[in-house]
Amino acid sequence: MDQQIVNAIFIGSIYALFAVGYTLVFGILDILNLAHSAVFMLGAALTYSLVVNHGQPFAVACILGIAASAFMGLVIEYVCLRPLRRRQAPPIAALISTIGLALVIVAAIEQGTASSIFSWLWVDGANSVAFPAGTVPNPIWHIGDLTLEASKVAIIPITIALMLVLGYVMRYTQVGRGLRAVAENPRAARLMGLDVDRMISLTLVISSALGGLAGIMFGVALGDISPYIGRDNVEVRGLAVIVLGGMGSIPGAVIGGYLLGVVEVLTLVTLGSGASGGVAFAALFLLLVLRPQGLFGTRLRERI
């Protein structure tokens, strides 16, 4: 049971790390960026490729992977969102547009083989791969009956630090005030002299960089990098987490991530593995019936 509690915390950290960037965009733009899961995967895939296929040190690969993910934030803005915003398209159009970009990114990676035009990016096609042993030091500590892997333990302080830094930036810095102004009322923010488009771009860059970092941490901790890790493993749960925490709430995303992880694992232990997913989402449904705005969801200006 003790080990399962540790497992629950680790899973919750992964959900939270993914959901922080996810919820940031919703908090500012009121749009679900469904390309976030693809950026999550891209960060992991590119970092893996830089290490294994291009011989880069892990730290350099990490920085480049996060930078490329941040750049994808600009692609999302300039390709998927800004043209629609200019045409005053409804939010659902932006959602569909980001789904389209996600499909393109996943397809590009899964087509990446040694003989394809994407070979510089990825050569393993649809395969699942892991960083070679020793790429990242990953000592395993056995304390009593507990087993702790350094790569998983590291996710916890990183997630909490990100939540605190983002919270600080949003609340106490000029940029944060600008972002909150855009979240509150873009038109009023523009009339006050804010460059709203720039703020939105900045939001997507930060969100995507966080998504890329989350993907890298996922790949290192779970030894699983494939074109599908975002879509299959975390997207739906990430969405559940930000709904549970309150759409747009960064602390809500973190707390929601841990809650979902704990509920899933406790269900597995008490009711068996067959019930795990079902009970977790039934609990989520029940909570939303009782509190539709989620745990931390309040009025718009208080969300971030």
Added chain:
Amino acid sequence: MKRMRFVCWVAATLVIAACGSSGNTGGGNSANAYAGKTIKFGAILSITGAGGVYGPQSRDGAMLAVKQINASGGINGAMIDLEVQDDASLAATSAQKAQTLIQSSLDLALLGPTLSNSGVAVHPLAESLKTPILAVSTTGIHIVPDCNWTAANPTTTPCKYVFRDSLGEQTAIPDNIKSYAADAHPSTGVLLVAQDDKFSSDGGKIVQDTVGQYNIQLLKTIPFSKAAADLTPYVTEAVQLHPDVIFITSLGGIPAKIMTGARNLGFQGQFLGGNGFNTATVSKQAGAAGKGARSASAWYIGNTFASNQDFVTAYKSEYSKDPDQFAAQGYAGIKILADAAKRANLTFTDLAGDRDKLRAAMETVNIQTPLGPFQFTSTHDVKQTVWIIEMDGAGGFKLDHQIQPS
């Protein structure tokens, strides 16, 4: 007299040549009919999606066989045209692609699909459209001969047009368990089974039905979803029961994740699995954690018989990498279809008739392949040697045992 003798000699030579030609092609008329023609085969494979771990290798093996056959003059002079379609590992897409290949592309026969999940959608379709289809990687239950079997309609009527050159899990898993039980006499096991695809759940049922025969007590069956972000909680459940063996029936990279997780948790027992283990991709991903993990395979790279060595050499030359079981089965699949087409006296004018002739010829295939000497059973399943292999901890495999077909 001399002239007479010369005429007789020429006549005899022509007769012998004609007989030789007839013997090789299955009929002088058919040889003429084949020359300059194209024989269209289709393949529905999972190049992307969950089956993308296996499909590309099947495709590469099949394409290599096509290239070799065409380069050596084709099938009695007819060139093979192989069209490969990616079903994205989705059953509905697989069926739609198969229908297109049968009804629009007018292919003579099909290979595939990669996954058993897709097989249950595609094979009944091919059967109803009377088109021969050769499964080159599907290993689940009810692939052959009862392709129309469903839980609601458990018909056992044999399908006439569905064949398989991949080793079914109903043979492979029991052989693997039997072999390991004889070697190590394990007494307890835990089964980790992916519950959301046919291949994995079929494999789980077979493990449950088999272990008792070898006095292995199954302590627990732990189903999981392939979409679980982290399998560690499931693996923890298994490891905390301290079994001698963890049985894994799942696809893609999941077996490797389970092995790594279990070793990190201190598990020192044995991993036994199914067809999902049998690619270097999984062995490589598992790395040292997978060392010793055993499965029954339809093929082993180190086999020294000529048809395998030639295949391995040609594959390495073509793709600059080692083939795996799926490449060997894809390659063998085309060789089987080509052999049948060669003997089928195809008309090239009556597609339905030609499909039926090909089906009949497939039933009598008896050729050397990288899988070994190959024949179909009376139920269109594979009849071949089973190779018990184990992961070597470095991305490859080594051979433990070989089991001859009964």
